[in-house]
Amino acid sequence: MKTLLVLVAVSWAVPAYCEPAASFRGDERHSGIYQGEGVPVLHGLKWKFTTNGPVVSTPAVVDDTVYVGSNDHYFYALAVATGAVRWKFKTGSRVTSSPAVADGQVYFGSYDGYLYALDARSGALRWKFQTAGEHRFAAKHLHGAAPDAEVMPDPFDFFLSSPAIIRGVVYVGSGDGYVYALDAASGELRWKFRTGNVVHASPAVANDTVYVGSWDSYFYALDARTGQERWRFKTGEDAAISNQVGIQSSAVIAEGLVFFGCRDSNLYALDAMTGERKWAFSNKGSWVISTPIVLDETLYFATSDSGLLHAANAKTGVLLYTLGFHRWPMFSSPVIAGRRLYIGTHAGTLVSIDLDKRTTAWTFRTDGAVRNGPTLTKSNGEPNYEAAFSDFFYDNLVIGVWQMMSVGAVLSSPVIASDTIVFGSADGNVYALQ
Numbered sequence: 001m002k003t004l005l006v007l008v009a010v011s012w013a014v015p016a017y018c019e020p021a022a023s024f025r026g027d028e029r030h031s032g033i034y035q036g037e038g039v040p041v042l043h044g045l046k047w048k049f050t051t052n053g054p055v056v057s058t059p060a061v062v063d064d065t066v067y068v069g070s071n072d073h074y075f076y077a078l079a080v081a082t083g084a085v086r087w088k089f090k091t092g093s094r095v096t097s098s099p100a101v102a103d104g105q106v107y108f109g110s111y112d113g114y115l116y117a118l119d120a121r122s123g124a125l126r127w128k129f130q131t132a133g134e135h136r137f138a139a140k141h142l143h144g145a146a147p148d149a150e151v152m153p154d155p156f157d158f159f160l161s162s163p164a165i166i167r168g169v170v171y172v173g174s175g176d177g178y179v180y181a182l183d184a185a186s187g188e189l190r191w192k193f194r195t196g197n198v199v200h201a202s203p204a205v206a207n208d209t210v211y212v213g214s215w216d217s218y219f220y221a222l223d224a225r226t227g228q229e230r231w232r233f234k235t236g237e238d239a240a241i242s243n244q245v246g247i248q249s250s251a252v253i254a255e256g257l258v259f260f261g262c263r264d265s266n267l268y269a270l271d272a273m274t275g276e277r278k279w280a281f282s283n284k285g286s287w288v289i290s291t292p293i294v295l296d297e298t299l300y301f302a303t304s305d306s307g308l309l310h311a312a313n314a315k316t317g318v319l320l321y322t323l324g325f326h327r328w329p330m331f332s333s334p335v336i337a338g339r340r341l342y343i344g345t346h347a348g349t350l351v352s353i354d355l356d357k358r359t360t361a362w363t364f365r366t367d368g369a370v371r372n373g374p375t376l377t378k379s380n381g382e383p384n385y386e387a388a389f390s391d392f393f394y395d396n397l398v399i400g401v402w403q404m405m406s407v408g409a410v411l412s413s414p415v416i417a418s419d420t421i422v423f424g425s426a427d428g429n430v431y432a433l434q
Helices: 367-372 394-405
Strands: 045-050 060-062 065-069 074-079 085-090 100-102 105-109 114-119 125-130 138-140 151-153 164-166 169-173 178-183 189-194 204-206 209-213 218-223 229-234 252-254 257-261 266-271 277-282 293-295 298-302 308-313 319-324 335-337 340-345 349-354 359-365 415-417 420-424 429-433
Touching: 060 100, 060 415, 065 105, 065 420, 065 429, 074 105, 100 164, 105 169, 114 169, 164 204, 178 209, 204 252, 209 257, 218 257, 252 293, 257 298, 266 298, 293 335, 335 415
Parallel strands: none
Antiparallel strands: 045 429, 060 065, 065 074, 074 085, 100 105, 105 114, 114 125, 138 151, 164 169, 169 178, 178 189, 204 209, 209 218, 218 229, 252 257, 257 266, 266 277, 293 298, 298 308, 308 319, 335 340, 340 349, 349 359, 415 420, 420 429
């Protein structure tokens, strides 16, 4: 790990809440804490909007509008009260990036290799910036699939990097391996920083520093003004089947630390100033893809195939308690309002956790879960992978992944707007609950 002295005056106080939800997890630190009580008691579905493809993108809600992308290549603006379409904008490919909204413009990325800036009211194109091209992380013999010598795109690399905006600059990663800083008004390049592989984690920004991980297994801290590297931290490697390497998780900054998950199955806590490792929590082979969240010095984070939600002391990493979800993975990132934590699962559910009672308060099932859940769920509640995966030839691996997604998996993270929760689902719907 390379460490540089960072000569900046810092204040690590975390905002009490994020309002309105202008970017992924509400703000440029990815804090994920919302004002009010959210939906402590589920009254039911407020509305749903159906797109023509899975909705992996996490919505942004600003004033009375929901902004969200879909795999159908469109980006949508919906009325938060009714779900009615205000406008839609067609890109050249899937939109799995989560939008950011600032100064009357909405920003997001598409698999067509462009970062778009649209007028937030009309959907008119303001500018678009072309990267060197999007692609997923790829490696030989990925996840143990055959043919062993074939380079394979990772079917679990679902998300594109989501932009963070601060002081008129847009920060975003790309599958071309770069982290970009763009002028928010014009799209002009300020700087770019090259990592060793795909960057699909979303940058977090605090105190003139950009924090982001790469599939090259390094986590970076960059000078927000110049793009100069301040420090980097090395995570684990996996030379055998290349599925226990790389950083998909976007970081959260709190308590003077930066927290992020890794495919090497660790949750890391680093000193945000120096990159020094303070602690790491091993998940014994299970990835941490979602972004952690911190409230009252407690860190909450979810795991993939072990399907666990952990609560740990943010300063020490000492485990406080764990809740299990029948081994259904969680790529959705949790958010908190009042004393409730909300998170989506691959089982096609959105779950509300009572943090005081340490138990599930309520569960909402998507249309996909109702329709396909019984076939793809065992009698004990665990995923029925045998029904989806015929063998581990790569083609069948991809088919199996998306068959499991057919239960309406919720990879999108929930967003809270007053007494409404909005999120997307792999069944193609955007849901609003109240």
